Amino acid sequence: MNDVIIEFNDLGFQYRAQAKPTLYNINLKVRKGEKILIAGPSGCGKSTMASLINGLIPISYKGEITGSLLIKGKESREMSMFDISHIVGTVLQDSDAQFVGMTVAEDLAFALENDCIPQDNMKNRVKEVAEILNLGSVLRHAPSELSGGQKQRVSVGGVMASDVELFLFDEPLANLDPKTGKQAIELIDELQKRTGAAVIIIEHRLEDVLHRPVDRIVLMNEGRIVSDTTPDELLASENLANCGVREPLYLTALKYAGVDIKAEMHPASLDELTLSEADKSKIRAFFEQNNKVKEKADSEELLTVRDLSFTYEKTNKKTLEDIAASIQKGEMVAVVGTNGAGKSTFSKVVCGMEKEDSGEILFNGEDFRNLSIKERAEHVGYVMQNPNQMISKVMIFDEVAMGLRLRGVPEDEVKTRVEKALEICGLYKMRNWPISALSYGQKKRVTICSILVLEPELMILDEPTAGQDYRNYTRIMEFLKSLNDRGITIVMITHDMHLMLEYADRSIVFNGGRIIADKSCAKVLTDTDIVDKASLKETSLYHLAGLCGISDGTAFVQGFIDYERENVRK
């Protein structure tokens, strides 16, 4: 058939610098008009598949290819990256880095410029694309003036401008909040319907991608294709759990309630899911069992903030207005909100990196305002999102010791304290390793450890799990939970709804420089108005409750959380 765009035949690949192949015996066909999701945990080879499809392998990344990969019937190895780029349009994970031009218009025009399209045609084409993607009003804006969703639309526009036959999205959701992610999935769907092109999405967040239907899901693990089937079939099988990919949350709830999931029930979409009366009553029974009101233990206030305001000097914009909040000892709190809502500014003001206009900050009942950044750091530790932005030493031990040495702590005390911190973080055995040998998750641990060594009572973490797959997410979060069990209070700035549901005791929601909600995560994630303002999504559990005729959806979500915390984890 001629409408096959991509055809892998028994393909294997090994990177030059690696001892073992990354891909084994890959067989896969993608036809015109198909929409395919390639899912799998980090390191399963899905990104390598993407690089093979768009030609980065073997041109930018060297290695040995066995078997064959045909792109529109031609052997890909004999094509140049430029030939391939006229067939395959790639939207990279990091839409900031994909943004090459100075302004939106220039970025949309980038591929056209390289193809020597005359300026008049180019301007018309850019205008057309901008109209389709609703970017007309921001054509002259620089990337820093755009929202995450707009940036992603620009990346899509940049490849759309040159009429490709296959769109390849490499982890399109990684840098987006839930609401924008939902819009991105809708955009991909529309894009395919409009152009009739094939679409391949590489992503491990199954539930979010399934917001719009896909034809097939290719599940990968350890360099092999585990299954290649319809979403319904896949979700009815045990394969997801075996590969460490998270299934949609409503299915987890169904399983807890003892419902047997079969492909005929259409488990891929909550809208099409058919539940028998027997199934529904099982869920209601599960709800009855777990709907207990828990009394809250009183505890001491650790951090209290009153009437806090902050104005950003450069723009003269009020980014925090009359903030009042308190954090109790031993809590694990999520701070949520859109970009620019004030959540990062809030933590920076607390840590002393920015100076408030007015208001009070009390820590352990004492005024915190007169302490310098360095002094506050002994009480409140701040961990940045990207570990590479914090690491400045070559060896793990030195990195962790840095804060103590800068404070003039005697070397023998440094040694004992660093070793203790490394022990807690599970890094003791690696203490003499260079940091460059570590994975992303391990680096994250090092940065947390280097803050922990200063023995803060409160730790603020900016997006601790951004871009992590289920397995790493669980590792990082269980680690934070263990620190919390040791008595360290933890505040997490996050967009991750799973994190909120599974680990946070409470969420504080920022919007336009104010706190608009401060309540349990179950309440936040079932409140349509707050969910929208904080750029989150309603949890699918809430809709499942509605489907089963449970009127108090919030209580159902809370029951699910409690059940999971008591029975599933430890």
Next chain:
Amino acid sequence: MNNLFNYIEKESPIHGLTGATKLVCLLLWSLAAMTTYDTRLLLVLAVLGIALFPIGRIGVKDVSFMLWFTLVFLVLNTVLVYLFSPQHGTEVYGTCTYLFGLSGHFAPTAEQLFFQLNYILKYFATIPFVLLFVCTTNPSEFAASLNKIGVSYSVSYSVALALRYIPDIQKQYHEISQASQARGVELSKKASLVSRLKSASAILVPLILSSMDRIEIISNAMELRCFGKNKKRTWYMAQKFKALDYVSMIVCALLLVASITLTHINGSRFYNPFK
């Protein structure tokens, strides 16, 4: 915070000129100012240069940082010239007119003062024009016109790209420095210069490492969209030369001619009122 390289988007005749025109004008203008020490021409250049600011709709506030920087440098330079060769004016102009009834090696002479006045004028003849160039030239359009006058497009594009990423890197620097201060790196004036320099490395290492990561991603992103495919490329931001472009270049060329002619007439680079 003030950016060093700060294109300020406005509508003005100077913004409307192509980047190539402005670059050529800048070169001709600076050559003209460098060649001569003739007070009359330097005055013309200084006044013209400053007069261009309102035309380009650039205010003093927009360039204040650079202005302060050059003023400090200028004062320092003037003082040093006087300290090291207080008789330089006498050598140049061939006469020696002591002022205020003083005499001796460090005594002020009319020649020296006149020489240093010219020296200062040279600054005023060139710096405003450079600042204006920086403020009114869109990096992308500049890249396009560099390419037009024969510079290879990958070089031109790297220039634009470097300018494009300066604000990003500044932002990152700021964030990293805050985080390291929290760990105890002292960057304030409390610490000695040596320890501040040492501390700076605690920020530079992560900055460089995270920039390296990005360079790889960007170059892939560019290649995936056919950068480098053809010998040539077209430019979205390219502009055609208009009448004003030619006029500006001719005016600047005339200034250079005037400068060379004056040197010839004066018999040296200096205009000598003491003869």
